[in-house]
Amino acid sequence: MQMRVADQTTRTTPTWSIGQLADEFGVTHRAIRFYEAEGLITPERRGTTRVFHPRDRVRLGLVLRGKRLGFDLAQIRRIVDMYDQEPGEEGQLRYLLDQIAARRAELEQRRRDIETTLGELDDVERRCRDSLAAPPAPPG
Numbered sequence: 804m805q806m807r808v809a810d811q812t813t814r815t816t817p818t819w820s821i822g823q824l825a826d827e828f829g830v831t832h833r834a835i836r837f838y839e840a841e842g843l844i845t846p847e848r849r850g851t852t853r854v855f856h857p858r859d860r861v862r863l864g865l866v867l868r869g870k871r872l873g874f875d876l877a878q879i880r881r882i883v884d885m886y887d888q889e890p891g892e893e894g895q896l897r898y899l900l901d902q903i904a905a906r907r908a909e910l911e912q913r914r915r916d917i918e919t920t921l922g923e924l925d926d927v928e929r930r931c932r933d934s935l936a937a938p939p940a941p942p943g
Contacts, residue, residue: 819855821846828867838866841876843883862886873909878902
């Protein structure tokens with residue numbers, strides 16, 4: 804259930820508690836507090852209660868997407884900070900494209916490494932099966 808807070812124009816702005824965001828995104832409260840401590844999200848504080856606004860929710864989603872894609876915290880911070888800037892700024896887009904290209908190259912290398920390792924495992928497995936299928940050597 805979303806909390807709702809009335810603003811000065813009597814419209815309601817959706818807000819979320821830490822528990823609601825943790826449930827929605829499948830992360831722990833501790834993870835959200837960590838991202839807050841890193842300055843990636845900045846919920847409003849009401850006493851000891853954190854109140855998350857739409858900006859925080861979007862930024863948390865961006866942080867988690869960056870993490871899933873394998874970006875480090877510094878890269879995530881830069882990408883997430885783009886959310887607050889003018890959309891479409893050329894430098895932002897070029898940075899993001901560079902990060903995507905680097906990440907893609909890294910993942911493609913990992914795929915090649917995995918394929919090589921799987922081939923080696925196939926060879927070892929085949930030799931083991933061949934040894935088991937061979938007639939036993941006569942006692943010597």
